[in-house]
Amino acid sequence: MTTPDSDSALAEQLLRLTRRVHRIQKHHLERSGLGVTPAQARLLRTLAHCDAPPRMADLAERLEVVPRAVTTLVDALEAGGKVRRMPDPANRRVIRIELTEDGHKALRRLRGARMSAAEEILDPLTDLEREVLSGLLDALVGGAPDGTPTHPHGHGHGRGEGGGPGPGRNC
Template sequence: MDTPDADGLLAEQLLRLTRRVHRIQKRQLEKRGLGITPAQSRLLRTLAHYGSPPRMADLAERLEVVPRAVTTLVDGLEASGKVRRVPDPTNRRVIRIELTDDGRGALRELRAARRTAAEDILAPLSDDQRKVLGGLLNTLVDGMGAVEAPRRDC
């Protein structure tokens, strides 16, 4: 008789939870009518953490995606007025990406949608369980730094 693969079962549970998180966040985004995909929301959140407008290559590296994926995301966000391309003041060949006022407003809505989704997902857990889960997830995320993650399309 085969014994269950404990690590395989854990991996499957994590994948199922990740899919659930994505579904709930997507539903929250749709409810708010922002017209932003989960990948675009990730780019906006990442962009907000830069002090000065980053290059698209910087965004691709931070997001761990191929540069063409960032170009596609920026194109969509620029078309909806959430970001704009601006020339680098020191090198005219370099283009940087900055948030617009509309993009900052969308970020506020995105944060509210994420909070609502997190409340929904974490509702079954007590405060102590949430702390334990947070510690375990931090351990896993920190451990990922030692392993080179492949770049992916968004």
């Protein structure tokens, strides 16, 4: 049975782990030499999961930020040649954002940086501990990788409901 003290200690451990993950990912991102911030990397990953180039408002909603923040991110990524703005063929007043070839190359390097960070974080764990952690994280995230709830009572939130674009999502 958990107590408020044990729940508080567990919450603190989770917050410390989250900060450590962010710090290590930022370090690996900086070492990648791409000149991309963590927020820009997140926008690139979100674009990669969209079925079609999204509108700025769609990106803001997916990233859970104000539209102005997306404009700033897109401006920087566009200046670096990783994304481009393009008019919507159905409504030329609407601007859509798409990855460029350089953006796709950057994503491949970013994936490598993320994998290196994950390996560093998980290095102290045995295979069994990793398997247990994976099950625990699935329970906390609330869904399997394909978006199906894994919580025994069906209370989970599948992938694509806040954590990131799910398969087949058009942002």
